[in-house]
Amino acid sequence: MDRSLFRITPSGASGLIFAALAFTVLPAIAGSYWMSVLTSAACFTMAASGVAFMYARLGMVSLTQVGLMGIGGWVALRLNYLFDFPFEVNLILAALATMVFGWILALPALRMRGLYLALVTLMAAGGLEILFSTFQFPNGGVGFWGVKIGSTDPFRGPMLAQTPEAFLRYVIGMTTLGFLLIEAHRRTAPGRAWALIRKSEAAAMAAGVNVTLYKTWAFGIAGLLAGASGALLAASLGLLDDGTFRSPESILLFALAVVGGSRYWLGPVIAAFLYRILPALLNTWGVNADLAYVIFGIGLLHALITAPNGIAGQIFEAAQALTTKPRGQK
Amino acid sequence: MIAPHKVEIDQVLVRFGGVVALNAISAAFTAPIGGIIGPNGAGKTTLMNVISGFVTSKGGRVVVDGQDILTHPPHKRAHMGLRRSFQKEQIADDLTVFENVLVQLDHRLGSPAAKRAEAERMLEVVGLSDRADIPGALLSGFERRLTDVARCMVGNPKLIMFDEPAGGLSVEETHALGDLILGIHALTGAQTLVIDHDVELISRVCTETLVLDFGRRIAFGPTAQVLADPKVKAAYLGTEDIA
Numbered sequence: 239m240d241r242s243l244f245r246i247t248p249s250g251a252s253g254l255i256f257a258a259l260a261f262t263v264l265p266a267i268a269g270s271y272w273m274s275v276l277t278s279a280a281c282f283t284m285a286a287s288g289v290a291f292m293y294a295r296l297g298m299v300s301l302t303q304v305g306l307m308g309i310g311g312w313v314a315l316r317l318n319y320l321f322d323f324p325f326e327v328n329l330i331l332a333a334l335a336t337m338v339f340g341w342i343l344a345l346p347a348l349r350m351r352g353l354y355l356a357l358v359t360l361m362a363a364g365g366l367e368i369l370f371s372t373f374q375f376p377n378g379g380v381g382f383w384g385v386k387i388g389s390t391d392p393f394r395g396p397m398l399a400q401t402p403e404a405f406l407r408y409v410i411g412m413t414t415l416g417f418l419l420i421e422a423h424r425r426t427a428p429g430r431a432w433a434l435i436r437k438s439e440a441a442a443m444a445a446g447v448n449v450t451l452y453k454t455w456a457f458g459i460a461g462l463l464a465g466a467s468g469a470l471l472a473a474s475l476g477l478l479d480d481g482t483f484r485s486p487e488s489i490l491l492f493a494l495a496v497v498g499g500s501r502y503w504l505g506p507v508i509a510a511f512l513y514r515i516l517p518a519l520l521n522t523w524g525v526n527a528d529l530a531y532v533i534f535g536i537g538l539l540h541a542l543i544t545a546p547n548g549i550a551g552q553i554f555e556a557a558q559a560l561t562t563k564p565r566g567q568k
Numbered sequence: 569m570i571a572p573h574k575v576e577i578d579q580v581l582v583r584f585g586g587v588v589a590l591n592a593i594s595a596a597f598t599a600p601i602g603g604i605i606g607p608n609g610a611g612k613t614t615l616m617n618v619i620s621g622f623v624t625s626k627g628g629r630v631v632v633d634g635q636d637i638l639t640h641p642p643h644k645r646a647h648m649g650l651r652r653s654f655q656k657e658q659i660a661d662d663l664t665v666f667e668n669v670l671v672q673l674d675h676r677l678g679s680p681a682a683k684r685a686e687a688e689r690m691l692e693v694v695g696l697s698d699r700a701d702i703p704g705a706l707l708s709g710f711e712r713r714l715t716d717v718a719r720c721m722v723g724n725p726k727l728i729m730f731d732e733p734a735g736g737l738s739v740e741e742t743h744a745l746g747d748l749i750l751g752i753h754a755l756t757g758a759q760t761l762v763i764d765h766d767v768e769l770i771s772r773v774c775t776e777t778l779v780l781d782f783g784r785r786i787a788f789g790p791t792a793q794v795l796a797d798p799k800v801k802a803a804y805l806g807t808e809d810i811a
Binding site for chain 1: 620621622641642643646647651652654658659660661662663667668670671672674675676719723
């Protein structure tokens with residue numbers, strides 16, 4: 239009986255192979271436009287993994303994830319212009335600061351469930367949207383907000399990844415680490431506690447689970463992933479625009495995580511593909527990128543009607559059906 | 569024989585708006601297995617919810633081994649050795665049987681290997697060793713109930729409460745469950761309280777029984793004596809009130 243933390247499941251193996259392929263192949267074949275699209279998609283994959291895990295493991299709907307990315311991006315930019323820390327330090331601090339914000343966001347979550355929780359998180363996203371559009375993102379100015387008119391000061395990227403190709407690899411590596419962080423939690427005590435909380439909070443409490451602690455913890459991890467992805471997005475672009483972090487974007491990212499399949503690693507990848515790569519593809523083909531919204535709607539209806547585990551669920555179920563021998567065959 | 573823990577319910581009062589759900593209930597359980605019976609709406613589950621912390625009482629105490637547990641939040645009570653099962657067995661579908669048991673031990677100090685060994689031992693006791701790696705979603709109703717029982721037995725419990733554990737089980741399954749409940753005290757040292765409508769199960773496993781009706785205690789004592797009490801019969805059969 240192998241129940242170790244490090245066992246490799248077929249789904250996990252496919253995820254690691256996918257990450258390795260993306261790491262080696264994508265930066266080698268993409269041009270500068272697609273490099274930027276893929277880097278952004280990798281950042282949003284990490285952010286989507288945060289909402290997907292909260293929904294899949296705890297049944298909690300968070301509609302603030304893109305707003306939390308904005309916080310991570312803001313902190314990373316602010317630290318970049320304020321101190322001479324290397325990017326890695328800024329990345330860690332931005333992720334931690336967003337994790338703390340995630341904990342603060344968890345306060346109402348401890349009292350609310352379902353639709354009410356979703357509404358509270360949406361309100362938080364709305365508040366962040368107003369803050370970002372009012373104060374903008376730091377670009378090298380002075381004062382607390384660090385905003386100046388005119389050209390933006392340079393942003394220090396990671397020392398390991400100074401070229402766009404290397405940076406895409408860096409983001410894919412970080413996103414993979416994010417997935418591994420979630421999986422490590424799922425396989426240990428927090429994962430067991432979350433599964434029981436999702437089943438019934440009363441049952442979880444009766445089993446000695448501190449429901450408040452573990453719900454807060456989950457919000458913290460979702461915040462950590464959002465903060466890191468926001469900091470990476472800031473490093474990728476060198477500056478951030480408030481339009482990226484509007485509250486409808488958080489709703490869209492959550493909906494796409496459901497369409498993709500929140501229970502599987504592939505779900506957030508599909509979500510980010512639909513969110514970032516599909517509109518870019520439509521642009522390349524000369525089709526209005528707003529068509530993507532129609533496709534999102536169809537995808538959501540598809541998920542609601544026929545695919546409770548999302549597109550990823552359908553793919554993994556089909557793969558399982560293909561690899562499992564029919565009864566009676568040896 | 570391990571000395572049983574003493575569970576004392578003292579003047580527990582619960583009101584839901586104008587309804588008195590538990591009217592100053594008192595009972596001191598000293599036998600290894602006690603029962604709580606009563607017609608629907610008598611307050612049995614409410615009493616269990618007070619003991620486990622899901623309902624706040626307006627007054628009274630529940631003392632386990634000299635310690636009033638009502639001042640602690642539910643998960644702390646579990647840490648103190650309180651266990652309970654629910655009318656509908658609460659097994660997480662996406663955890664394996666083994667993980668569903670292990671979750672009860674996660675908050676305890678100790679080596680992971682020892683916790684795993686204990687979970688495996690209790691799964692063996694309930695007869696689910698060969699199903700340990702099956703996800704909860706694939707279990708039958710009886711297997712889910714057995715997983716629940718195994719979860720209640722791990723982690724050095726002091727008091728285990730089963731809320732209608734035989735609900736939905738066949739006669740054979742109820743008998744097997746009764747055997748398990750009878751073995752709990754010798755195996756873990758825990759005291760057990762069983763709520764059930766199945767009087768046969770109660771009379772078989774419970775040494776002493778508390779009978780509730782409309783939130784009032786109408787009898788408490790040795791099970792056979794309690795079941796023969798005319799007031800208890802009246803409450804169950806709905807005959808005229810006997811003063």
